[in-house]
Amino acid sequence: xxxxxxxxxxxxxxxxxxxxxxxxxxxxxxxxxxxxxxxxxxxxxxxxxxxxxxxxxxxxxxxxxxxxxxxxxxxxxxxxxxxxxxxxxxxxxxxxxxxxxxxxxxxxxxxxxxxxxxxxxxxxxxxxxxxxxxxxxxxxxxxxxxxxxxxxxxxxxxxxxxxxxxxxxxxxxxxxxxxxxxxxx
Amino acid sequence: xxxxxxxxxxxxxxxxxxxxxxxxxxxxxxxxxxxxxxxxxxxxxxxxxxxxxxxxxxxxxxxxxxxxxxxxxxxxxxxxxxxxxxxxxxxxxxxxxxxxxxxxxxxxxxxxxxxxxxxxxxxxxxxxxxxxxxxxxxxxxxxxxxxxxxxxxxxxxxxxxxxxxxxxxxxxxxxxxxxxxxxxx
DNA sequence: AATCTAATTTGATAAGTATCGAATTAGATT
DNA sequence: AATCTAATTCGATACTTATCAAATTAGATT
Numbered sequence: 001x002x003x004x005x006x007x008x009x010x011x012x013x014x015x016x017x018x019x020x021x022x023x024x025x026x027x028x029x030x031x032x033x034x035x036x037x038x039x040x041x042x043x044x045x046x047x048x049x050x051x052x053x054x055x056x057x058x059x060x061x062x063x064x065x066x067x068x069x070x071x072x073x074x075x076x077x078x079x080x081x082x083x084x085x086x087x088x089x090x091x092x093x094x095x096x097x098x099x100x101x102x103x104x105x106x107x108x109x110x111x112x113x114x115x116x117x118x119x120x121x122x123x124x125x126x127x128x129x130x131x132x133x134x135x136x137x138x139x140x141x142x143x144x145x146x147x148x149x150x151x152x153x154x155x156x157x158x159x160x161x162x163x164x165x166x167x168x169x170x171x172x173x174x175x176x177x178x179x180x181x182x183x184x185x
Numbered sequence: 186x187x188x189x190x191x192x193x194x195x196x197x198x199x200x201x202x203x204x205x206x207x208x209x210x211x212x213x214x215x216x217x218x219x220x221x222x223x224x225x226x227x228x229x230x231x232x233x234x235x236x237x238x239x240x241x242x243x244x245x246x247x248x249x250x251x252x253x254x255x256x257x258x259x260x261x262x263x264x265x266x267x268x269x270x271x272x273x274x275x276x277x278x279x280x281x282x283x284x285x286x287x288x289x290x291x292x293x294x295x296x297x298x299x300x301x302x303x304x305x306x307x308x309x310x311x312x313x314x315x316x317x318x319x320x321x322x323x324x325x326x327x328x329x330x331x332x333x334x335x336x337x338x339x340x341x342x343x344x345x346x347x348x349x350x351x352x353x354x355x356x357x358x359x360x361x362x363x364x365x366x367x368x369x370x
Numbered sequence: 371a372a373t374c375t376a377a378t379t380t381g382a383t384a385a386g387t388a389t390c391g392a393a394t395t396a397g398a399t400t
Numbered sequence: 401a402a403t404c405t406a407a408t409t410c411g412a413t414a415c416t417t418a419t420c421a422a423a424t425t426a427g428a429t430t
Binding site: 002003005006009010012013014015018019021022023025026030033036037038039064065066076077080083084089090091092093096097098100101103104105122124 | 187188197223289290
Binding site: 383391400 | 402403404409410411412413418420425426429
């Protein structure tokens with residue numbers, strides 16, 4: 001899950017928390033000492049330490065009156081090594097809808113009945129629209145040019161352009177001689 | 186300066202910005218495409234890209250209508266390698282006042298005239314107070330026990346305790362036989 | 371030159387959070 | 401058992417920021 005990474009980075013997105021990490025890298029400190037060193041109240045430092053401990057960067061041990069915090073150097077090293085690993089990068093996009101762009105373009109360019117308002121001029125949008133239109137054809141079935149035009153006319157009157165672009169982008173194939181078209185898988 | 190590190194981590198402390206990085210790790214995208222994929226408005230994505238580009242993680246190239254953003258993998262790798270380097274840890278504590286803890290303890294335990302309200306029971310505070318008191322003695326000069334007591338009496342009536350602790354913590358030395366004391370450098 | 375389109379900037383709003391002071395808790399010392 | 405002390409939790413406040421809508425800008429196409 002990507003949320004864990006966000007929490008980790010948020011834990012480090014504060015100047016005073018970075019100072020705490022830097023100080024604890026030298027030696028363990030109590031909350032009270034950290035508060036004095038950073039010129040903050042103990043309650044504030046406690047809040048910061050809680051965030052750092054949530055992500056496993058620091059831990060506390062009780063010593064008489066004091067809660068002495070120490071840096072977990074192992075965790076620090078481990079985290080820094082695989083922050084931008086393939087797994088983490090992949091995890092961050094796991095819940096991104098890959099079809100969202102096509103869907104938006106289709107939504108922008110079609111009427112309620114599914115026909116096209118216009119044929120997009122931009123290449124990327126045209127591709128998205130063509131991927132949408134080509135679904136009207138069965139895979140591997142042969143169509144005459146007349147039949148192709150009839151189907152495309154449901155989408156836009158300029159069937160010749162649609163037909164040409166479908167072939168141009170490789171979404172449909174045309175047999176050299178006979179004027180037959182088909183959609184490949 | 187530590188502020189640079191904070192900005193870097195803040196740039197990464199957002200789920201949508203991490204998704205952008207994950208997406209750009211696969212291929213470059215335009216602002217419009219990212220907006221559709223993340224279900225955000227273009228202006229919001231622009232805002233995110235601006236933060237990422239501030240820290241050098243992404244850059245844009247113009248392509249017809251579009252601003253196509255790409256991930257700077259080199260920068261990503263370089264950053265992740267030395268995030269928690271010695272230099273960065275040291276930089277984060279550079280502007281921390283190392284004497285702040287002693288100062289706070291001294292402030293808490295002394296009156297306006299510099300004398301001690303009480304002698305701290307806690308070891309760490311006692312150390313801080315003793316470091317403060319020992320400054321009343323010149324380095325390497327010899328003092329009789331009587332003179333030591335006279336000086337210490339400016340701070341607290343229990344001169345015997347102060348004297349004993351100063352020696353115990355190694356801040357002052359006593360010659361075995363003759364009852365002479367001195368402060369070492 | 372005029373017109374489009376995507377991107378950015380600006381302003382407003384809502385959500386998040388660093389900080390402090392007060393109250394409470396946990397634990398050790400007496 | 402009673403009392404201290406440091407730490408934590410809680411409530412309030414001020415500041416930051418993610419997001420959107422509207423206005424503006426930059427650049428390409430016609």
